[in-house]
Amino acid sequence: MHEILIKNAFVIDPIQGIHGDIMDISVRDGRIVDKVSGTCEVIDAGGNLTLPGGIDSHTHVCGTKVNFGRYMSPEDMRAGRTPRRGAMYHTSGYTVPTTYGNSYRYSKMGYTTLLEGAMAPMEARHTHEEFAATPMQDMLANTLFDGNWNLFEAVGDKDIRQAAAVIGWTLSAVRGFGVKLTNPGGTEAWGFGDDLSSIDETVPNWDITPRDIIDTSIKACEFLHLPHSVHLHCNNLGMPGNYRTTLQTLDIPSDLNPDRQTLYLTHVQFHSYGGSTWGDISSEAEKVASSVNTKPQVVIDMGQVMFGRTMTMTADGPMEFRLYTLHHNKWSNHDVELETGSGVIPVYYSRKSPVNSIMWAIGLELALLVKNPWQCMLTTDNPNGAPFVKYPEIIGLLMSNLYREKELDQVHKLTTDRTSLGTIDRELSFEDIAVMTRAGQAKALGIIDQGKGHLKEGALADIAIYPVKPDQTDPSLQYEEVIGAFQQTLYTLKDGFVVNRDGEVIRGIPNRTFWVNANLPDDMDVMKSPRFVEKFSRYYSVDLENYMVQDDYVERGIEMNTHVA
């Protein structure tokens, strides 16, 4: 039996409705309990901010393209190098650190759960292998369906049940968690070097549109009762004027699920651009945020851009090629047969660039203009907008108007004309931040019942104690203290053990992988469909029997069983 008592914690737990009470937290064998024995280990939180462990609902830390970002960038590995010490392996890298680098740094910031944003089913083993080497967090993998031929056929047949059958089988087969659509249809078009420019354009060689793919997938997700909704990277990422596509996409879903959103739009900053060229690009964050404000069925994440160098990586192959023709730096592309694509290129976001400055402002506008923090998650689409180590600075910017004004002075002056950032004086509270960095994620991902994102009795004892006393700190003025506090916890607890203390990993705990087993009735089993099996063997380059991910890869898996309606 292992017990810990955390005393004098300033707790904010939005899921439980605890808004900043000084209280004690009892932990036994990895779970939050009512009380512990008098002899257990005691941690004095000293009135410091205590939150459930952080959850990143959209990050790229494991798998083929992340590793390709590392592989092609020895120059990046010259930063962030630390030797093996204590319980820590060595680390390297800044924009695409090694798995241990990611894991330790997230842990230092109090994060205990990460969702890898994009896993190609065919390359799932790779993602799971890296999950096993990301020891400080529990992991989930959103699985890519944007160019999935089997799904396309079901969409073409307008057969939601069949679409659900494909999605359900694939998630179970590759130990995936949720449905990710990245530039739906566009990645298939990129197979022959094309892209799509509207959600109503027909996918080449297929009689369907992105709208059809999105709509069918949403309904199939709900049919399957998946914990998470469709997780969508809209078409036209990064194109001036793309806010129209985003608004049209926002109009697709009706409110189908009482427990969570019906559609999760990711890195919306990259999808809220007005104008028609790089020369007249402007922010349309107000229009996008207004739309979100009228749609409780939608959750977005920011995809905030922060200045400096980083690596962009996405399944959106055609977008990365466009970016390459602008930057003319290195370009990697990796199309995955019958499923999806991907691209990786390094970028540098500069304060001197009007476009980059406007991008920076749009992310902040979105977070400040979306009224309900449960509808806007704090992300950078790590590492696309910036490495996640910049989250504390983003928190500072959202909590302090003064800091924003100071920063706005440093960026390209067109930002003031082309965005509304300078006119917004909303300052987010500690509670808003708690929602946007853990509680909201737990709800959006549907993992509250797994004991994530809150400190209710029975919850997993994932806890972050930050060196800041909210009742004695004015973030509006003392934003630097707030940033410092979120950069490094006093303690990070995972499964009831202190795993990180003052920035040092002091012990590892075997992590878990949450995956969905969609229990399908026999008549929905695609393995029994001759058409499915025959097509698979003709057009995939591996045997079906070698495609499915073996149990060995999810030894510490948490199987989330779902059942169709």
Next chain:
Amino acid sequence: MEDKIRHVICPYCGCLCDDILIEMTGGEISGVENACTLGARKFLDDAGNRLKGPIMRKGDEWVDISYEEAIDYAVKVLSEADRPLLYGWSGCMTETQAIGAHLAELIGGIVDSTTSVCHGPSILAIQEVGHPGCTLGQVKNRADTIIYWGSNTIEAHPRHLSRYTNYADAYFFHNAFRERKVIVVDVRKTVTAEIATEFVQIDQGGDYHVLSALRAIIRERGGVIPDMVAGVPKAQLIRVAEICRQAKFGALFFGVGITMTGGKYKNIRNAIEFISELNRYTKWTISPMRGHSNVYGSNEVFTWISGYPFAVDYSRGIAFYNPGETTAVDILARKEADAALIMSSDPGAHFPRVCSEHLARIPTILFDPYPSATTHLCTLQIPTAVNGIDAAGTAYRMDGIPIMTRRFMETVYPTDTKLMQEIYDRIRKVKEDA
């Protein structure tokens, strides 16, 4: 007793064909279907050649020793060395490769894989300009134009053409074989060249020049190109460039014929830039023809652990990478290493002579099921189970697709994963006690 095992993965080359059928009779492999000659020989012929147990060189004699003694020796040598080299890994599964990287970290060694003498230059090129690639099924279903450059595919990767390119079923063609064009570029007329629609024979060391010329032609600057480039007439270059531009989906595969010559990584870089340029007009991808079954796995594992795909030097605790300085051939040729661990590879057969001489001079521990050229050079050889036959694990195909190999035979041999883990644990204890 006869038994048929399907969907076996061939552990020979980077194609990792996963449709092999093995027939077993009385616990022995009696037949192999679907494999090429190379793979079939590995399944059928190698079995009788395995070492029975560890062997150690004592003076002018080879003596049999126990696994326990062998591990004791390995622990002692590796924990005491000032600059140990841990080389090979491409025949190991990722599970072992990961332990290897952590072992190098633990003992302050250099970990390098056979990459450095295979597609290391390709990685250096990718680190300069990136890599527009794809999975092999993408080529199979879509490509109407294939280039094999410096790759004698029919001899080195015999099933590549039938599984992934020329002779494979394609979703987007009715008669793929008739509709595909194959261009072969090589310095000699190989058997692969004989099936080409267009064979471009270049002078030894002329790859870079030819690629530069092709890039210029694609950029509409063909005017500056002389009538002949490295033995290739300009007219043919213009014709090839046009075929490339007209392709709906093109795929260039390159072999060690271009990574080992002249400018080495500069050749590959030029090829990648040629392909990147073609993507402004149509769709093209480029892919290295990886030799060892799991060489790509070693690159992937070393990358997520250390940030670098091969040639990682941990002598100062942190990871340092600089091929040419931290690569196995250079470390041995400069006589830096004072101990070596060779994992299922054969530098004795594949390294320059000065490297082999140095291996014979220092304590060299070889993990290999079979006697090889390196056997004669090493101090200790430890046989293990064979990955893909009586041991299983994760391997990465040449295009990055991870596959779990199958273990389909009982064995008396320990796996390299188990042995490596034991060595790691023992050395960690030594270091912690110190």
Next chain:
Amino acid sequence: MKILVNTGRTVVQGSHVGRKNSPEYFRETSNLRLNPVDMMEIGVDDGERIKATTDGISVVLMVTSDEMIKRGTGFLPLGPYANTLVGGTTHSTGMPDFKGAEVNIEATGEKISTVGELMRHLGGLPYGR
């Protein structure tokens, strides 16, 4: 005569990498393919031996004529014989000059070393036969 030696994989070499000490591997990897005209010039026939020398290091090889080989060049399958002729420099890239080594060849009556003997010359101790 000076020639440029290219190395590469062959099916026979590749089929026997698990049996490096077999006669098949030995025969294949010590077999230099030359243009028939070059062979006439140095006065050797198919199956006869030559001594290949580079940087003062020599190795005895068998020769086979091959019309596909350009004059002034030779092809030797990957293996320990080929690597005897490869120097240790990698031009600081990690990759030695496996292709295009400049080698002097002359007819010889000397016998071809086995793989084990070749390793003995490098300081090793042949195992087995």
Next chain:
Amino acid sequence: MMQVTLTMKPRAKPFLPIEAEMIVPMNFIGSRELFVWEGNKKRRLEDVFTVRKEGNVNSPENIVVILRGDTGRVKRVGEYMSSGIITIEGDIGMHCGNFMRGGNIVIHGNADGWLGREMRAGSILCHGNAGDYCGSGYRGEKRGMRGGKIEIMGDAGDYLGEYLTGGEIHVHGNAGMFAGAEMRGGTLKIDGDVRIPAANMSKGTCIIGGVAHEMLPTFEKTGEKNGMVVFHGDVANKGKGELMIRQVQENSALQ
């Protein structure tokens, strides 16, 4: 003035590399303990070198560090150095003068690879030969040497001045293959012969006083200047570099 003389002691394993980036003039002000790495072992500077200090100063520009003995395997000497002088009496190991920002390094013997890698300012004079990648960048990095001057009295190895971005490299002897590859600025001057010069250059000036072997087909001849043929290129990448050559090898196998 202050003179620090470091004399290499005999070593049990003389082939082990030594990493000694702490050998820069500034570090000899005061008396703090300095460490180098020999293989994977950290050693006190005094365990590897006999250290003799003469004089005492407060500012690095008045310090001369002299390396004596078998220093051909000592790496990273002068890394990040910003002022003062380092004199190497014999050969020096790899990465000498990495990221140098000022001061002078004089090498009387030969220098191994990556001499003056990513150098920003200051000067390096090598009386012997330089190894590969002199004045280059690091793997994956887009910029090599950005400023300062490197002068080689002997020959230089391959990939000389790869990604050269600024400053000047002058080689009095010959250079190996791919000199000036990916050049994007600065001046590369080679008095002797080279193979495949200025491949894929985009900017900068490359002057070859001897013979250019295996010249690339993608340079456009634009005229003559001072008895040299002037080319622009590399047109394979729309480059605007200038390549001047005394003599292009005729009948090259690759033309």
